[in-house]
Amino acid sequence: MSATAVLNDEVLRLVAEIGQADLVVGIPSFNNAGTIGHVARAAAAGLAKYFPDRVAVLVNSDGGSTDGTPDVVATTEVGSARTLLLRHGTRPVHKVVTAYQGIPGKGSAFRTIFEIARRLNAHACAVVDSDLRSVTPEWFELLLGPVLHEGYEFVAPLYSRHKYDGTITNAIVYPLVRSLYGKRIRQPIGGDFGMSGRLAAHYADQDAWDTDVARFGIDIWMTTTAIVGGFKICQAYLGAKIHDAKDPGAHLANMLVQVTGSLFGQIEAQEAYWSKIAGSEAVPDFGFRYQVGLEPVNVNLERMRNAFRNGVKDFGPLYAEFLDPGTRAALSALATAPDQAFDLPADLWVRVVYEYVVAYHTRRLMPDHLLRTLTPLYLGRTASWVREAADYSADDVENALDDLSRRFEEMKPAFVRAWQEGRFSS
Amino acid sequence: MMENTSVTIWDPLRRFLERFSTILPVLFAVLVVLAAGLALAWLLETLVRFLLRSVGFDRIRDRAPVAEALRRTSLRQTPSVLAGQAVRWIVIVLTLVCALSILSAEATDAVLAGLVHYLPRLAAGLILIVLGLAISAFAARSVLIWAVNSELAGSTWLALGVRVVTLVFFLALALETVGFGRDIALVVLAILLGGAVLAAALAFGLAGKDLARETLEHMLRRARDEDRDTLSHL
Numbered sequence: 001m002s003a004t005a006v007l008n009d010e011v012l013r014l015v016a017e018i019g020q021a022d023l024v025v026g027i028p029s030f031n032n033a034g035t036i037g038h039v040a041r042a043a044a045a046g047l048a049k050y051f052p053d054r055v056a057v058l059v060n061s062d063g064g065s066t067d068g069t070p071d072v073v074a075t076t077e078v079g080s081a082r083t084l085l086l087r088h089g090t091r092p093v094h095k096v097v098t099a100y101q102g103i104p105g106k107g108s109a110f111r112t113i114f115e116i117a118r119r120l121n122a123h124a125c126a127v128v129d130s131d132l133r134s135v136t137p138e139w140f141e142l143l144l145g146p147v148l149h150e151g152y153e154f155v156a157p158l159y160s161r162h163k164y165d166g167t168i169t170n171a172i173v174y175p176l177v178r179s180l181y182g183k184r185i186r187q188p189i190g191g192d193f194g195m196s197g198r199l200a201a202h203y204a205d206q207d208a209w210d211t212d213v214a215r216f217g218i219d220i221w222m223t224t225t226a227i228v229g230g231f232k233i234c235q236a237y238l239g240a241k242i243h244d245a246k247d248p249g250a251h252l253a254n255m256l257v258q259v260t261g262s263l264f265g266q267i268e269a270q271e272a273y274w275s276k277i278a279g280s281e282a283v284p285d286f287g288f289r290y291q292v293g294l295e296p297v298n299v300n301l302e303r304m305r306n307a308f309r310n311g312v313k314d315f316g317p318l319y320a321e322f323l324d325p326g327t328r329a330a331l332s333a334l335a336t337a338p339d340q341a342f343d344l345p346a347d348l349w350v351r352v353v354y355e356y357v358v359a360y361h362t363r364r365l366m367p368d369h370l371l372r373t374l375t376p377l378y379l380g381r382t383a384s385w386v387r388e389a390a391d392y393s394a395d396d397v398e399n400a401l402d403d404l405s406r407r408f409e410e411m412k413p414a415f416v417r418a419w420q421e422g423r424f425s426s
Numbered sequence: 427m428m429e430n431t432s433v434t435i436w437d438p439l440r441r442f443l444e445r446f447s448t449i450l451p452v453l454f455a456v457l458v459v460l461a462a463g464l465a466l467a468w469l470l471e472t473l474v475r476f477l478l479r480s481v482g483f484d485r486i487r488d489r490a491p492v493a494e495a496l497r498r499t500s501l502r503q504t505p506s507v508l509a510g511q512a513v514r515w516i517v518i519v520l521t522l523v524c525a526l527s528i529l530s531a532e533a534t535d536a537v538l539a540g541l542v543h544y545l546p547r548l549a550a551g552l553i554l555i556v557l558g559l560a561i562s563a564f565a566a567r568s569v570l571i572w573a574v575n576s577e578l579a580g581s582t583w584l585a586l587g588v589r590v591v592t593l594v595f596f597l598a599l600a601l602e603t604v605g606f607g608r609d610i611a612l613v614v615l616a617i618l619l620g621g622a623v624l625a626a627a628l629a630f631g632l633a634g635k636d637l638a639r640e641t642l643e644h645m646l647r648r649a650r651d652e653d654r655d656t657l658s659h660l
Contacts, residue, residue, distance in 0.1 A: 165657065166658065166659070166660060167659050168659045168660055169660065251575070251576075252575070253571075256659075297658075298657070303577070310577065310581070314573075314581050314582050315571075315574060318571075369567060369568070372575060373571060382659075
């Protein structure tokens with residue numbers, strides 16, 4: 001699809017009318033009528049409060065909602081000074097509400113936003129999820145400010161989260177991004193990002209819009225593309241992230257396939273970059289950190305442990321095709337351990353994750369089947385983490401994750417060898 | 427009397443010996459060809475296996491499409507062993523044809539004509555069986571992964587059942603294609619599915635009605651537990 005075909009005639013006309021913009025805020029959506037009005041108002045308020053002299057455009061890139069989501073954005077009042085108790089005059093925020101073209105998915109929605117940012121020659125661009133309940137005007141200062149005032153080109157989010165939440169990010173995505181790409185980006189798939197106009201145009205130029213990136217792998221793709229492209233990266237503390245409850249029918253296995261599939265795919269594509277990286281470096285933080293009251297999280301540990309035990313038993317022949325015998329023996333021993341002694345240690349988990357990445361690379365099983373077999377092992381690790389972190393403070397949690405990530409870094413040389421040889425040597 | 431006995435006993439015996447003496451060299455030749463053919467088959471199989479292994483032919487097993495195909499068809503042998511076995515069977519078939527041609531040229535022609543006529547159906551049957559092996563393995567693995575991740579009890583049995591049903595279906599199709607019985611596939615499938623459903627209904631509903639109640643209660647209880655699990659993985 002050509003760059004012009006990404007935008008329809010109506011959008012091209014609107015963009016031509018606006019001409020040039022300093023800031024673009026993009027909100028991808030699909031049936032988010034209940035929350036998107038709040039997000040749009042927060043964005044408009046943030047732009048008016050923190051960037052009153054800038055020309056700003058709010059873009060809603062919708063995936064064909066049937067609940068009137070685009071109408072909500074179109075009719076949301078975005079120029080009210082009363083919201084902010086402002087006395088000074090502000091420029092009105094332009095609005096572009098459009099249905100995106102291409103493969104259905106968040107990535108295609110982002111592509112439309114990037115293309116509009118490029119055509120408007122925007123200096124900075126921010127994208128936020130449309131189901132956010134905790135978004136405030138300050139988020140937009142934090143996502144756009146480092147780009148406009150500090151010269152950063154990619155702003156990743158930092159959130160306050162419950163210690164049991166975000167376990168896929170904590171146990172797999174963050175440690176792998178840190179150890180392989182060498183950047184300590186705490187929320188690589190956070191979903192709310194800031195970027196320079198140059199980076200938005202760089203994204204739009206990539207040849208990735210006919211792949212899974214267009215559907216669900218956009219967040220990790222944006223992060224790793226920014227790292228590999230050598231763009232200057234920072235993080236911004238946004239507070240708590242509270243969003244609409246996900247579809248209860250969404251299965252954990254599907255979630256894991258999407259996240260790990262996207263990440264492992266990027267790892268394959270960017271081997272030339274990460275294979276030369278050793279260690280990791282911190283990324284500068286912006287924003288004022290504060291204590292956040294978090295909703296309690298209920299976890300059914302017995303169910304997780306049973307899922308692990310049954311998985312190790314029933315997936316035994318499949319694991320034999322790609323997991324090292326030593327790893328399998330350790331998992332089998334853990335599967336027979338009593339509840340009190342149930343603990344999938346960090347070292348074993350690191351090994352499991354790396355062996356999965358190698359198996360994905362060598363196609364030892366069909367990718368979808370391979371990634372789905374990770375579910376019981378992930379639940380075993382999560383059950384161990386819940387038990388381990390029961391009395392942890394927020395700082396303890398970060399220290400434990402730092403320790404886990406260091407183990408990933410320590411094992412990276414062995415992983416690189418296994419990647420080249422096709423399997424881990426026992 | 428003595429003359430009559432000589433005629434009735436010795437004449438047929440003499441004729442048999444005369445005929446046998448003419449057939450014996452032919453039988454001997456057939457045996458020699460068979461023995462030589464079998465020895466050649468074994469020799470060529472060993473040679474092909476050794477040569478392919480020494481040139482690293484088995485490494486194609488590491489290539490994704492080949493590995494996946496071998497896995498789906500449940501073939502555990504290495505590619506060099508498979509190639510050797512193929513060569514052996516080709517040589518054995520050729521040996522049998524040669525041996526037959528020694529016995530009777532007409533019979534050989536008839537067998538070859540039948541073989542040529544039968545070969546496409548045989549090949550189609552073989553392809554169906556290979557396809558059945560691949561599809562049944564794939565279906566069984568998909569069901570196993572789904573069942574385990576859905577935390578269903580008896581996942582391996584469920585996967586095995588799917589594999590057997592799929593395999594039997596393809597076997598029936600292959601038999602029909604080869605020419606053993608018409609409509610056999612339909613009948614087998616009807617028996618399999620109908621029988622399985624009836625057996626499950628009887629076993630679960632009548633013989634194990636208490637178990638059925640407990641299982642449903644357990645499933646409902648687990649669903650409620652899951653609802654209370656508010657952990658966000660992403």
